[in-house]
Amino acid sequence: MRGGSISALVAALGGMLLSVAGSMAQAQGATPNLGTEAQLAEGKQLYDKYCSQCHGEKGDGQGIATPYLNPEPRDFTKGKYKVRSTPTGALPTDEDIKRSIRQGLPYTAMPAFPIFSEAQLTNLTFYLKSFSDSFKDPEAYLPAFPIPEPPKTTAESIEKGKEAYVANGCVRCHGALGRGDGTSAPEQKDDWGNYIRVADLTKPWTFRGGGTRKDIYRTMSGGFFGTPMPGFYGSLEPEVIWSIVDYIRSLSGDADQAPYANLARAVPAEGALDLERGKELFANAPEAMFPIIGQIMEPGRSFHPSTTAVKVQAVYDRNEIAVLVRWNDMRAEKTGANGPNLEVPLWDVDNPRGAAGGGSEEEGGGFWGDEETSGGEGGSFWGDEETSEDASGDGGSFWGEEEAGGDDGGGDFWGEEDSGSGTGPAAVQSEFSDAVALQFPSTAPAGIRKPYFIFGDLENSVDLWFADLVKSKARLFQGRGSSSVTESEAKPPELTASFEEGEWSVIFKRKRRGPGIAFEEGQFVPISVTVWDGFNRERGNKRGLTSWYDLYVEPTEAPSPFGPMAKAGLGVLALELLIVGLVRRKRKKDQAAAA
Missing domain, CATH: 1.20.5 (Single alpha-helices involved in coiled-coils or other helix-helix interfaces)
Structure with missing residues (x-):
């Protein structure tokens, strides 16, 4: 033994x-393993069935679905992949490619494929590599850099990470609190001149290469070509990289998965519902995060909304209820106008590929519009954008659609003469302003049926508490479908709004009882939220929205369980006495009949 x-x-x-x-x-020049003819043949079968619709029959990222995807599918012919465990400039390992296929890319059209066996993954990897001659060059390979086991996260490591985050220029693009609102965020471009989005580091579940500590360490070490996001392997000590990882994770409360909820709770307020108190009003109100999705059912569709989630809190007193809505935004659009009933073309052609989202190309807008800008190379899990032949990089960013941009995209990554103040991008003129709306049924639903969540329907209308964030007053709309949204003559809610450190905070306040639905204690009130990002030219039915969720109005005093218990006990006792009485009566009749 x-x-x-x-x-x-x-x-x-x-x-x-x-x-x-x-x-x-x-790495030293041995002949690369590119698979046998049989392995390549099986890999081709898998590719044709599962991958070619997006990535194209030739692997050039020009599949039939490409025009409708953002970011675009990866062009494999360049041999430049995004999520790697190899140093900057090197090809990915086979395990890198397999992991990408197996796990997919969160918040993109690239799905996970856990159905593939190890042999299938190997053969598909061989076939993907056959699209690029780069994999035939032994000198293009480098060994993967080590990823040590993560050290324990401490308050000290988080503080050191925060300092390193600022010192290494992260704040200039990602913002002081990682909300993607750095001073240079709107002007960022990749190496091909395409506008690119800086990631929101407070949502690690949206990171393209994964949000675990090891995932982030890998990205910090390897970096991404095609953007100013460098690889820090060899230039920063591992403990410094780990400290930045710890700080990034702390921005989300160290959440491994999105903490989405399906219920918001309105709780009794402590003190008067004075809007001047701002967010202080909601200090003791539990927070509910709802996911935002694009409105793709009705004309004016938004396949790529900028906002991914909203946070909702609510408090009430004897007469009024107040609801706080918060979401992250790269820049506050406080010019132009917006409204839920603005017309949008069937396909929003006023923001074609290559045009700036916040204005014209000359105005320095962004790719945030309805379509991604196109550099002809395609994007995706493998790298949102491709680099040119002589560029050193695989493009794209682990953090979001893309990482910070090139030389003409708003200055040096490191912040030129400083690291950035994190106070947010400068405001510019925009056609459409930022806006938000809370949606409630006009009347309490009978049973489980609710109005259609896209602005109601003909039989079941909805009320929209709408705030154009250019203006200081809210408006009240009634919807009977997306084509029938009209402003109501009833008194709208009170409103206050602020934008700070990349976050909008909007508070609505209204009487608990009318007009519209009443907010009674112990009641579940359906609620939906819509966000319009003016930078993304969202307006009318082109918007991000939530499905129906519930706002539960918690009773001021918890109901005593003794009353219901007593009623239930008396009911059971009465039923038992009735049964005993019937049995005795029948028994007496039977005895009389026998006599």
Whole structure:
């Protein structure tokens, strides 16, 4: 037994050494393993069935679905992949590609494929590599950099990470609190001149390459070509990279998955519902995060809304209710106008590919419009945008659609003469302003049926508490479908709004009882939220919205359980007495009949 264990240990160590030697040999010029003809044939079958619709029959990212995807599918012919465990400029390892296929890319059209066996993943990887001659060059390979086990996160490591985050220029693009609102965020471009979005670091579940500590460490180490996002492997000590990782994770409360809820709770307020108190009003109100999705059912569709989530809190007193809505935004659009009933073309052709979202190309707008800007290379999990032949990079960014931009995209990544103040981008003139609306049924639904969540329907109308964030007053609309949204003559809610450190905070306040639905204690009130990003030219039915959720008005005093218990006990007792009485009566009749 002991001899067998030693033999197994020797064999395992030998296998590890051979694996490392093979990796080093490949990096030093050994012939790369590109698969057999049989493996390539099976890989092609899998690719044609599952991948070609987006990535194209030739692997050039020009599939039939490409015009409708944002970011565009990856062009494999360049051999430049996005999520890697290899140093900047090197090809990915086979395991990098397999992991990408197996896990997919969150918040893009690239799905996960856990259905593939290991052999299928291997053969598909070989076939993907066949699209690019780069994989035939032994000198293009480098071994993966080590990813050590994460050290324990501490308050000290988070503080050091915050300092390193500022010192290394992250704040200039991602903002002081990581909300993607750095001073240069709107002007960022990739190496091909395409406007690109800086990631919201407060939502690690949206990170393209994964949001675990090891995932972020890998991205910090390897970086991404095609953008100013550098690889820090070799230039920063591992403990410094880990500290930045810890700070990034702290921005989300160290959440592994999106903390989405399906219920918001309105709780009794502490003190008067004075809007001048702002967010202080909601200090003791629980927070509910609802996911935002694009409105794609009705004309004016928004396939790529800028906002991914909203946070809702609510408080009430004897007569009024107040609701706070918060969401992250790269820049506050406080010019122009907006409204839920503005017309939008069937396909929003006023923001074609290559045009700036916040204005014309000359005005320095962004790619945030209805379509991604096109550099002819395509994007996707493998790298949102491709680099030119002589560019050093695989494009794209682990953090979001893309990472910070090129030389003509708003200055040096490192912040030129400073690291950025994090106070947010400068305001510019925009045609459409930012806006938000709370949607409630006009009357309490009978049973489980609710109005259609896209602005109601002919039989079941909805009330919209609407705020054009250019203006200081709210408006009240009634919807009977997306083509029938009219302003109401009833008194609208009170409103206050502010934008700070990349976050909008909007408070609505209204009487608990009318006009419209009443907010009674113990009641579940359906609620939906719509957000319009003026920078993304969202207006009317082109918007991000939530599905129906519930706002529960918690009673001021918790109902005593003794009343219901007493009623239930008396009911059971009465039923038992009735049964006993019937049994005795029948028994007496039976005895009388027998006599």
